[in-house]
Structures are given as C-alpha cells and as structure tokens.
Amino acid sequence: MITITHIDTACVLIDIAGYKILTDPTLDAPGKLYYHGSGGFSRKTSVPAAAVSAADIDLVLLSHHQHKDNFDREGRKLAEQVPLVLSTRAAAKTLPNAKGLQPWETFSIEDQHLKITATPAQHHPWWVPEFLAGEVIGFVIESPLLSQGALYISGDTVYFKGLREIGQRFKIDIGIFHVGAVQFRYLTGWGKYTLNSRDLLKTIHELNPARVIPVHFSGWTHFKEKEPVLRKSLQQDAAVWEKTIFPEPGIAISL
Structure with missing residues (x-):
C-alpha cells in the first residue's frame, strides 16, 4: 500500500508500506512575512492540513533548505529530529543528520528496498545566476512496490532541458510537480522560479508519468498562478487531465 497526503505547499507525506517519507516540510502557521534571501520576501497564507510528528517520520526529502516556503521554522525543527534527511550538498552543511546528494547520485535504504536518486532542477530564470536562488534537486524513488x-x-x-533526461533514465509512474509560477516581480520582473501550467504540460509530455499530482500552487503571496488557472490549463489537454489528481489537503490518496 502506498499513500500520498498533501500537508502544505510542497510538503507531502508519502507512506510506502509503513515507511514514512516527508517532503519539503513547511509546517508554520500562516500570517508571517518571511525573507527568502537575495531580496525576496513573501507572506504565508495557508494552514498545514495535518499535524506531523518527527517520531512518525523515517526520512525527509528536502529539495533545498534556503527558502522558507519549502523549509520553514517548524519544518526545520522536525527535520532535525528525524533519522535521516536527503538534500543538497549545501543543505547537508547546515543539518547534522543530512546527506547531501548531487544530481544523479543515488542513496539506497536497504532494509526498505528503496533507491532514491537526486535529479536536476533549475530554480531560477535562465538569465539569473544559480547562486542567487541556490542549489536545488528533485528526487526519484524506486521500490518493488x-x-x-x-x-x-x-x-x-x-x-x-535537464528535465528531459529524467524521462530518458526512468519510467515514471507517479509525478509530484511543484508549480505556482513563483515570481518576485519587484526584483526580476516576470521571470519564473517554478513551473507554470504551460511548462508543467511540457514537462508531463517529456516525462510521460502515468499519474500527475500538482502541489506548491497556493499558500504564499509569491505564487502567481492560482489553482483555477492551473486547472483550466490542464483541462485543455484531455490526456493529461485524465491522469491528474489534485490532492485534497490532509486526505490520503491511495495508489
């Protein structure tokens, strides 16, 4: 049995036969203004859909540690108490229980028969240097289940173009995609830092997942493409819409 539960923003609880993986823990209450670095500010507006205890989590997959909408104060407290965090090399320097991975580097959890591979990600417009946004990775989880x-x-x-190679290396059954068309217009104009719906469609066509779960499209003021626009765009492609699952916060999806 595999279940996926959306908690908040990009925070998702993945339960693989009782082994519990939490992604990008964002667990703060709404209302505060956060500084994300390089001049970027935004306010959190969403409420975590469920309480999460570090005692219940076996592994945290942290795409990056430098932005509060993926790793806030309560999220960091939880991550510091779990047995293992897999993240970027930069994040591993700040968390004592973290293992840093480069893109295409793998980590195996032998007793669970899990293989986790870090995948490339570009968290900035092409014309903005990477160091301003910082290092980011995605993940591929392989399991007999x-x-x-x-x-x-x-x-x-x-x-x-780095996303294309993921589809060449792996057959993807379930794709969890961070969307929201993040922008800081007062800093970098219309340059995007995450996928919008148009680019999500391009990515889905490249990777061809059997099931699509969008997350990271609400809850913060710097997310510029809202859920109704995302839904309308995906509905224009019947094949994609048929395999898309919008998670209901706090409700487990059985797969």
Missing part, C-alpha cells in the same frame, strides 16, 4: 514505475518529485524548478 512501485511496480509500474518510479515516483518522481520535481522540487522547485522551471522547465529546462
């Missing part, structure tokens, strides 16, 4: 293919978590990324 995922008999139809791997589970892919995009991390915060725009569409770029």
Whole structure:
C-alpha cells in the first residue's frame, strides 16, 4: 500500500508500506512575512492540513533548505529530529543528520528496498545566476512496490532541458510537480522560479508519468498562478487531465 497526503505547499507525506517519507516540510502557521534571501520576501497564507510528528517520520526529502516556503521554522525543527534527511550538498552543511546528494547520485535504504536518486532542477530564470536562488534537486524513488514505475518529485524548478533526461533514465509512474509560477516581480520582473501550467504540460509530455499530482500552487503571496488557472490549463489537454489528481489537503490518496 502506498499513500500520498498533501500537508502544505510542497510538503507531502508519502507512506510506502509503513515507511514514512516527508517532503519539503513547511509546517508554520500562516500570517508571517518571511525573507527568502537575495531580496525576496513573501507572506504565508495557508494552514498545514495535518499535524506531523518527527517520531512518525523515517526520512525527509528536502529539495533545498534556503527558502522558507519549502523549509520553514517548524519544518526545520522536525527535520532535525528525524533519522535521516536527503538534500543538497549545501543543505547537508547546515543539518547534522543530512546527506547531501548531487544530481544523479543515488542513496539506497536497504532494509526498505528503496533507491532514491537526486535529479536536476533549475530554480531560477535562465538569465539569473544559480547562486542567487541556490542549489536545488528533485528526487526519484524506486521500490518493488512501485511496480509500474518510479515516483518522481520535481522540487522547485522551471522547465529546462535537464528535465528531459529524467524521462530518458526512468519510467515514471507517479509525478509530484511543484508549480505556482513563483515570481518576485519587484526584483526580476516576470521571470519564473517554478513551473507554470504551460511548462508543467511540457514537462508531463517529456516525462510521460502515468499519474500527475500538482502541489506548491497556493499558500504564499509569491505564487502567481492560482489553482483555477492551473486547472483550466490542464483541462485543455484531455490526456493529461485524465491522469491528474489534485490532492485534497490532509486526505490520503491511495495508489
């Protein structure tokens, strides 16, 4: 049995036969203004859909640690108490229980028969240097229980040619995609830092997942493409819409 429960923003609880993986823990209450670095500010507006205890989590997959909409104060507290965090090399320098991975580097959890591969991500417009946004990765999870293919978590990324290789290397059954068309218009104009619906469609066509789960499209003021626009865009492609699952916060999706 595999279940996926959306908690908040890009925070998702993945339960693979009782082994519990939490992604990008964002667990703060709404209302506060956060500084994300390089001049970027935004306010959190969403409420976590469920309480999460570190005692119940076996692994955290953290796409990056430098932005509060993926790793807030309560999220960091939880991550510091779990047995293992897999993240970027930069994040591993700040968390004592973290293992840093480069794109295409793998980590195996032998007793669970899990293989986790870090995947490339580009969390900035092409004309903005990477160091301003920082290093980001996605993840591919392989398991005998995922008999139809791997589970892919995009991390915060725009569409770029590096995504194509993921579809060439892996057969993707379930794709969890970070969308929302993040922008800081007062800093970098209309440049995007995550996928919008148009680029999500391009990514889906490249990777061809059997099931699509969008997350990271609400809850913060710097997310510029709202859910109704995302839904309308995906509905224009009947094949994509048929395999898209919009998670209901706090409600487990059985796969």
